[in-house]
Amino acid sequence: MNDIEEIIQALVEFRDERDWAQFHNPKDLALALNIEAGELLEAFLWKPSEQAGIDKVKEELADVLAFAFLLAEKYDFNVKQIMLEKIEKNALKYPVGKSKGVAKKYTDL
Amino acid sequence: MNDIEEIIQALVEFRDERDWAQFHNPKDLALALNIEAGELLEAFLWKPSEQAGIDKVKEELADVLAFAFLLAEKYDFNVKQIMLEKIEKNALKYPVGKSKGVAKKYTDL
Amino acid sequence: MNDIEEIIQALVEFRDERDWAQFHNPKDLALALNIEAGELLEAFLWKPSEQAGIDKVKEELADVLAFAFLLAEKYDFNVKQIMLEKIEKNALKYPVGKSKGVAKKYTDL
Amino acid sequence: MNDIEEIIQALVEFRDERDWAQFHNPKDLALALNIEAGELLEAFLWKPSEQAGIDKVKEELADVLAFAFLLAEKYDFNVKQIMLEKIEKNALKYPVGKSKGVAKKYTDL
16 A cells, blocks of 8 residues: 555544544535645745744645545545646646746746 | 655656746745635535536646645655644544534534 | 625626526635635735736735625625724734734734 | 725724734735635535524634735725726626526636
């Protein structure tokens, strides 16, 4: 079993011990992910990156990832596969020649 | 090399070919993650989970995960470790006895 | 009629001409507001405030405000009243003596 | 003085008494707005609209609006004007004939 499968198994176990699958429809999982993303952002509010509390970043990032993995599990997505596919797709949207050293959205390149 | 390391390597390669590390400070990575989380949420807007477009969910989720992994890489976090540690921590906040079948925040249990 | 009432009337008219009240339940309005907030954030991604495109900020901020006002309308909240009440409440959480010149959350003061 | 001006004046007074203008650059105001939008979303997590706590909605919505108004103030935007202009712009993107009773994004109409 690889790392991602192992993490998802731990998340599913945690969820099922609490009988929470009933609440975990994809829409609410997407809400939960957004809420945690907002809490992650809070670590950086009113300050430069260097002053963000590393423990807060670590914990909120872990929460974001937990809901991302649970959402993947819900749809039976293979996390590695969807990520590598998206990287390929982004490579077409952001060709090296046009985007090197440029932080613009592909629609503005 | 495990699967998470493999994905992070692909993300870092994509980033470095474009010379984007200069933009990827933690604060802006957290912003990017939030923006993608919003785009994921858009897949569910004005509709129940069942009507969400699966390809849109797949792609936006992959984008959220990409920025989450890049942020982990920036801090040199071990993704598996921080997630398993957070699950343990959440187990204390949400004891099975109190939280079984209950969708309340730990502060309201 | 004051200006907030006037804006809400224009929003409601826009909504009703399109027969969209059926989609505008509070939960989905909160989703829409979050999606627009993410688009606003995009104006600042990978750059300092000074480089954010002012037209993008203006339009996304107007969208955030539109969903905020529509949500207020849904609950029949008086926007001015709830805002002035919240300012009073925040004044208790952030007493001048403790919070002057300090960008900390009230829980950390 | 109209309602919006009155609210903004109260917000600016609250900010200045605490000497917080130094932290309130537009980028961080946009972060703060997103964080509050996430807290608003939390009122609806794992439940239908009807079960959302009205006081939580009220307070978080007030916080979202506070940062939206402070951002408008920072750019010297006239809130009413930018909102009415955006409604006009949206009317072009969503013509009544195409969008009546249809909850699709303008790009999919």
